[in-house]
Amino acid sequence: MQILRQRRGMNRTVLAGLIGMSPSWVKRVENGQLQTPGLEMILRIAEALRVRDLSDLTGYLAGHTSLFTGPGHPRLAAVQDAVNAYPLTTRQEAPPAEHLRARLARAWSARHSAPNHRDVVGQLLPDLIRDAQLAVRQADTAVDRRTAQAALAEVYSLSQFFLAYQPDPSLLWRVAERGMVAAQESEDPHAIGVAAWLAAEAHRDSGPGHYDAADTVTMETLEYLRPLAPDASDDVRAITGALTVAAGYTAARRGDTGTAWRHWDTAREMADRLPADYYHPVTSFSRAIMGAHAVTVAVELHAGGESVRQAARAEAEVIPSRPRRARHRIEQARGYQLDGQPDVALATLAQAYEAAPETIRYNGYARRIVLEETEAASPDRRRRASDLAVRIGVLAA
Template sequence: MSADTPPDPYANPVAFGQRMQILRERRGMSRTVLGGLLGRSTDWVKQVENGRMRPPGLDAVLRIAQALRVRDLADLTGHPGMRVDLFIGPGHPRLAAVRAAVDALPVRDPQAAPPPPSHLAARLARAWAARHSAPDHRERIGALLPDLIHDAQLAVQHAERPTEWRAAQAALSEVYSLSQFFLAYQPDPSLLWRVAERAMVAAQQAADPHAVGVAAWLLAQAHRDAGPDHYDAADAVTRQAIDHLTPSLPDAGDDLLAITGALTFEAGYTAARRGETATAWRHWDAAQVMATRLPESYFHRVTSFSQAIMGPHAVTVAVELHAGPESVRQAARADAGTIPSRPRRARHRIEQARGYQLDGQPEAALATLSQAYEAAPETIRYNGYARSIILEETESKVTARRRRAAELAVKVGVLAA
């Protein structure tokens, strides 16, 4: 082994600080950058690495693992079997209140008056509008969710007729679906799973095909984002949901057609994650056919499925297949300006940036991420792919690019100002 080669942290038992230094150097990251990511000084990093300071607590270890882009905590701790998701972002200030609302025991209070169904529906509509139009969409829906969760549960408890009860369950399922957009990339995966499962249970109780489709779409995403071990589960959920909805398609309205199209694309998304090129594009083609049956101005408020979204979906397929030139070609064809949702537009910019990075165009990647930030700061702030690209470029040997990446890193919050 060359003297310049960083040692293997498993070759001999080493202390936490030594592991931290080895992994930092493998990333080509300076102590200054790591300290900035952790909100600590360069001297603090040095003291931990040199063993002059006791190993930090679990919360700090998790932050270090995220900053160093470590998936297995054993790389830091030496204790096997501890995993950390690289793409979990920092906790949102509203997370604790949302968690409390989800965890609260929904005991029936006979004195509490449930909101009228029309009032609950109007509040949901406003919440979805905020989700799509506000740059700080997480803040906006995070502020609305605790009361929405409580009141939707209340509506279910006080429903007197079967039709009212099923309608209330459909509304509750939609509230939980909205919650999943807030909880995505938050440091509480168990909470996301509870909400995803409750959305499906409420949708099934409602016997509402559209609600079942939406809940399945989000549940499939939760499985896929949990990693390769869950891809089969994601496929199973998607396939079963499409089979459930298919008999209704000949007379389907726009919403039911859209959720079926969204599920069809999700099957392609998972195939792309597996590296199955032909299957991924076949599902994209099938979803495109469904999109063309929708009015040009239609936009599904949960999934964003529409004619306008199929171009960005093509970028996602190419990126997930790690096809740099193809992703750039698809990005050139997709018109982000036709996407009415700010966070979805920002996510498309992030996918474009991934494509540019794959194609060896880091300057274009950074410029596109800046566009994502302008569209919806809270989307890029909690997106692991965006954070990863920015971090890589803060270590660029090109001075102008390194400076630009550092400025964006400070805006996004991955480096301290």
């Protein structure tokens, strides 16, 4: 635990706050003065330290348990091949820009509407990646090239949703960096905002050592976008709001309550200025999503009571995107778990599974809660947790 904590650049006080214990307790565990904690606490420590395999923390190599990286999706290899390919000698002609945009729109629609959204997107991505790359290479004018770069950046954005929680983090980072470069080359404010939002997500999910990088990309992009807001499209104003929420998430991860809620308040004001039925096609930013964002801010602050209060106010049914609705259910479950309501947490995760099985299957937080409850004292809760664990692939049938 001490080695992993120090690798994260985290002192004992920070780790203690994240797991709800005292710094002296952390010190005694690290010095071997206390017995090995129970499974619930081990999983809590693993979450705080962003341990990807439980054996890295426990030293028990015979039983690998992946926590934050889900099992590789069956279509991962095809997407890897498409990202890694450099078809310099192909004679294939790039599709027209309008055709590529229409395919991208259908792909985003499928991602939001299909319960097996990773499977659908994974099937579409290889051809989209290849054709978007060809469109950039074969552009005849500067304007055409910028248009093609914007489309390529969007394809890379879609790729990042597929690659999240997959067992190839280096591929995710390559795609994130290529997406940012393509967006900058496009000079399109919306493309730049989306690429920055995804880069900030990747940095924040990489642990405390990357929080500064997440803040840097978020704040610099907001500084670029905010002056454009008065005359900008709804999409540009929405990505500005989504980036503001992202800043709040990072502040919450740091435990900075005031800053986290201040960013949320600012983002809510931005959402209120959007049309009532507007829904951003990439980030889901909208009026409807602000309740879900409030739940996540409270959860990231490890405020169990506030998480439950926000969960009671936030309606999942108003979120049109199935994977985003499932993610909201997972965040609600995290809140109920923090508040000592494991039965409600399990029931909420079951609702997440109904909304989008592939979202919960590849979400590390959901897997942690389910795995923890398979060891619960209550036989009924153990049974329900075990049933759900089998469905999401944590346990074998």
